[in-house]
Amino acid sequence: MKNANLWRKAARMSGVQTDFIDANKKLIKVPLPTLKAVVCHLNQKKIEHADPLKIIEERRERKIFRLISPVLLVHKDQVRSTVYLPENTDVRLVQVTLKKENGESHRVSPIFEKSQRIYKTTQGPYQRWQFSIKENLDVGYHQMFFQIGASEVKCLLLVPPKKRKMVPDKLQGLFAPLYAMHSSKSWGLGDLRDLNDLQVKAQSWGVDFIGTLPLLANFYEGPHKDISPYSPCSKLFWNEIYLYIPDLLPEGFKDLELQNKIQILNATAWVDYESVFRLKKNVLSQLAEEFFKNTLPEDYLLFLKEKPLVKEYAQFRSQGRETETQYHLYVQYHMERQMALVGKHLYLDYPVGVHPESFDCAYFSDYFLKSMSVGAPPDIMFTGGQNWGFNPLDPIHLRELHYEYFIQTLRHHMKKSCVLRLDHVMALHRLYVIPANSSADCGAYLRYNGDELFAIVAIEAYKNNVLAVGENLGTVPDMVQEYLLKYEISGMWLMVFEGGKNPTESIKKIPPKNLAAFSTHDMLPFAGFVKKENTSAWRRDFFEKSNADLFPKMMTKMAESPAEILLINIEDLWLEDRPQNIPGRSSFPNWQRKLKYSQEQWTSNPDFTDFIKRLKELRNTRRTHADDFEIGRLISI
Template structure:
């Protein structure tokens, strides 16, 4: 066999797609160099022609010698007759315990008892099979409305310049009083204690732990003595959010509070949190402590102490404890304040490559590649998001533990979550570091979806899959069958003539909204603020800008013939068939600028805008009251939380 054929067979074995079609339907084959880079990312030796042939032999041998499947997905709560015999004595246990739940002798017909949602290990002789016992579908929710906002931008007279978890709780209470069912925010993943530069919540250090920058200092005992009001006022009054200054002052205050905490009596609740977090929590805290010595990117670490002092590790556990307490309190107050779902949290596509998540789960991460997107009409050069990817087979061998950790953290304090770029559960576009073209690799959709359903059942959480753009035929139907809600953005659903969709013809199993954090607000869209930015940045010339403004004006006037554009947009959201309708706080407050302008870093104030209206004034806001009445008139009143269909 030639080396090229051996390489192709090996690539197919590891799920690397041989080709894909771009938006212009042009077929793009996966180059041999790309195949090699993606195989190397999966720890497959392809360094020489001989190594390629040897790796293929190992793959074939593994396929031929294994007599039982590696994993099986079963429906939880039901007796399951397996399609293969127990050829040796067998035992069944949960993945996180050593004690067997059941065991037996060899048998031709092995039947599993009804299992609660979880991941199990079935051992037959020397072979182990992962059993994913998942509900048939994700939890479902009744018709309702809610609001999305930027947590970092929430303003109040008590925070330290950055919206915090107490602001979140108060905002949820204000919205609950108006009949809203949920409050959605940007991801609150951990951003890295030592990272003073990254501000995008979609470039986290670890998605399985929380952003401690949102800890409300005045809710930590003794905080009044560590951050004076003049310092708070200076941070709050800055034109845009002063991330660096906030982090410096916030850290100093928290470090002082921790010194006071450790000098007091042992706190039983803290000890329970620490013990419950297990080795995963301690490993993460160790990364944070090491990062204070070596910097936020572990790939640059050299010459630092291999073991930080226990005191440093304890401090970072303590920070996670306070963040988790405050986020849990926000969810509790949202529910008691009248919301059916409470918090609607966002799960980012992936972590930064040098952050805590890749350090903690090195055995599951693809090496030498980043997640991105192929070239299209919006980005002719493609997109490299500089985010890490999990290697499918590595993750399977870990029984999806890192993925479960991420899901559990996001769902623990939410009634509903949104998985960004849900197509990544089916396939991922990996861009090699060596300059080779990017390529797609298949993901274990059924297994990853089963894990999501397991965690969703455990936490009573509904799930939205962000499925914008082109997706493979049948993908959306498959995801709806699993119980995912789709994501319908009005700006992206215009027809070829620029007309917005008819609400009476909209799908049901979706969350409908006008905009995302990457698109113009209602006012920004109506005034063409995004077009102004394109011209300012030199992306289009003046003539093109005039043409785009003229086109936009026509689209807006076609919708708002009898009333203001914003009123028409919110009325359409209210009456749409969509189960879930989301309004942006930016639009309630008539903001013009978008939260983030894709394609920019410093040219636009991305992730830095603060809302002009303070949290405590929202309950009495007239625009909010009008929109809430519109929603109630359309039958989107207060509702109960998510329900499992099983």
């Protein structure tokens, strides 16, 4: 029993929850063997030789010997922290320098309050102090250097905005995966020209943005092949399969064989990634070869400066082969250019993780726990739990390295979007982790410093003028909802979950700082849902006899709702009943189905476009704004 208690204490000190509430609201205690495995993986110990008491002491001393926390949150111009100093240290000798984000630096005079607590360590006794300074700092990231004798510690100061920037209007967006948005100009799947063309047309209908799935680089060939947009090979580089190649071809270019291949790929109802990628890569490789034979343009050299990791990424993807390296440099250069042409009227999706063999896991290896994977505990649908296959971030190293990787990946997305959806936003607070060679039901929740991670999202959203949306669906800890409130990050409201027996009343009560939609890409669209579920109560509530008439009536009411964002699934316009993805169903061709109609067909149909215009008109007439409500009413808890 004593040993079990020590392991549980070691788990808590390692940031591992010893129990959790499952989807059925039942308290689940993590079995001791699972706790031991997770704790040992976190602390790089072999289970058979691990001593929980030693792990506890190492964790405690690691915190003490660092002297001060690596990251500090600044609220109301106050910096406060616990400081550990060798006993009898004269605090007047402690020097503190503040370096602002703009480069300015100056010495500050902190206030130290002595605690009576003394800690015995292997390097002698240490005393705990309370440290505070008052400083007016701009929103962003600043550095504090804490020096005593020859020791200097650098801290990252996070200054979140006191209030987010005002959203200009009640927003309305259209959603579809980019791979599914095909047109006569496409090469086997939707591309950035299709996205740009749709955006231009949709603006005339009152649409504020186009939403899609992650547009990040993927492995389409080789042993790590994975077409899922949620398993990218980097969160810092775009997916070249979405390049619109005709804009890159020399004037007068003609290739009948190529055109025949494109026509065949365009004629299919499902995306053939392997064939599309092979065809596009062949053309792009030739263009890259010609590009590097000539004098490199100034904007390419500027691109290299703005993307300092792109050479490392290209080397990683090419495994040192020069022509392959040039290919990856070339396609990333043009992805940046074409993404810039699309502009910021985009709703992008930020995935939780990356492929375990990704560039990110290799280059930022200190950030990842490669001996564990992320998943979800058992529930009604997945009785054995889920293993999503990617590695979790190490919460200790994440903080000690000042969240550099997380900040870079967020910024990569926010520079190209006006709305950013954070998939499984609970990951900023905790993740269910599974030790290597264990089944998915043998995992535990690993805690992160949610206060700091949500603050960083708020800072980046403020700096990049982006509306951040947290996907807070499913089992959501109360603390996550509180963070969303605190940092004014929008939540999500879905009709499939919240409609209930009286959907008209439910819609009226949508908390304003929310994105409202019928469902998500992981669920059945409207027509599929009503085929499966009994919607008689909904029809009665909306005074409609048929499901076909129910959808426009329901969307009309949602347009009139207080929600600051309305997201319309394009496929719901023609009552598509098939989903784009069925989680955990390997037999279903996920991420491959094209839209039923080409972009030319559906965007020229007045039944669809007039309906979208009407919804925007309704939103404009219901101008009660999310920022006009008291903070406590903004997101459901």
